[in-house]
Amino acid sequence: MKRWLPIAILLTSALYIFEIRPEPQAFKFFFKLIPMWLILYYAYSHMPSAKKCVHGLMLTGLFFGMLGDGLIMYWFVLGLAAFLIGHLFYTAGFLVQWRFSWLRFSSIVPIAIYSFIMGRELVISLMEQNNAGLVVPVLFYIVVISLMGWSAIMTSNRGAIVGSFLFLISDSILSWNLFVSPISYADLLIMTTYYSAQFIIARSATLPEQREMKVHP
Template sequence: MGVLYIFFIPSDPMLIKIIFKLIPMWLIIWFGVLQFPTNKSPIHWLLLSGLFCCMLGDGLLHWFIIGLSAFLIGHLFYTAGFLTRWTFSPIRFLTILPISLFAILIGNQLITGLIHEGNKLFILPVLLYIIIISLMAWAAIMTGNRWAAYGSLLFVLSDSILSWNMFIHPISFSGPLIMITYYSAQFLIARSLQTI
């Protein structure tokens, strides 16, 4: 269904495009439910809530701030869930350095792009989003769960491509790159529900 949406569904009518965009997420959420262990804990419901909020963000991204807000709430659910499985490791802890460096570099570029395009109202929401998704990725890594870690890093990559393409400079094949990394990220986070 993801391939069908990315490569075959036309942009118009928009409602049909949005419906087909959401179908893979419905399936991923259902897959996530099937991964629930017999003994469920709060993390399973938190991650499922994150998946659901991100699906809403997906459908509402046409209205940028509304969609961004839904994604932000989704990342807060993810972060809260991952923090319940915090497992300290010095090596994993130090991953905060490259994550922070990447966030600072892309944040600087985005601010410059937003100012240049006269979109100063977006600066605060975008910076808040960068901080939260960076914390989410770090929290996922700190769980020691490879599915959660890979999924969160793919999410950062997907949103980085999207924001760079939207505010800094067009990227060739940005649409497929964004959605392939995004669906993969969500699938891996849903997959983590079995082992986290």
């Protein structure tokens, strides 16, 4: 069963992205969550039976990502909050795997520059649209997901890094499309990068012990 899970995740993700129509919404909601259920099961089933703190943190992050997936379809702020909590758990899980180097540490500079530019554009657009109430939650979310991406870099785990930055790309497209200006094929770009991000993060969460064994023979 385990070896077929990535194929099942790919197929259900493609089904949702390319075939499921917006209406009825409950049907769309159900199919949107199926890939995340499978990703959660994939992560859990590939982790060691004696799970460590990092495994629990990453599983909890995936769980809140699944909640955010569903909630954001009906309550944007609640969905945003669920994703934010998920990112906090991811960040904690990445910090547990911290492997310091000055080169990796310095990556905080370009991440901060990108976050500042994105945040400024979003704030301008939100104020112009009389959505001032969203400014603080959106800015807080940008800070948290940026820290999540940086903490992933500090693990030196390529899966964690790629997954986190795909998540950052997905959320950047989503927020720009919602609040700044329309992006062609936005839904396709958002969901393909999002499902890819969650699966790659889930896969990276199953490997910390194996990585330690390679680093410390």
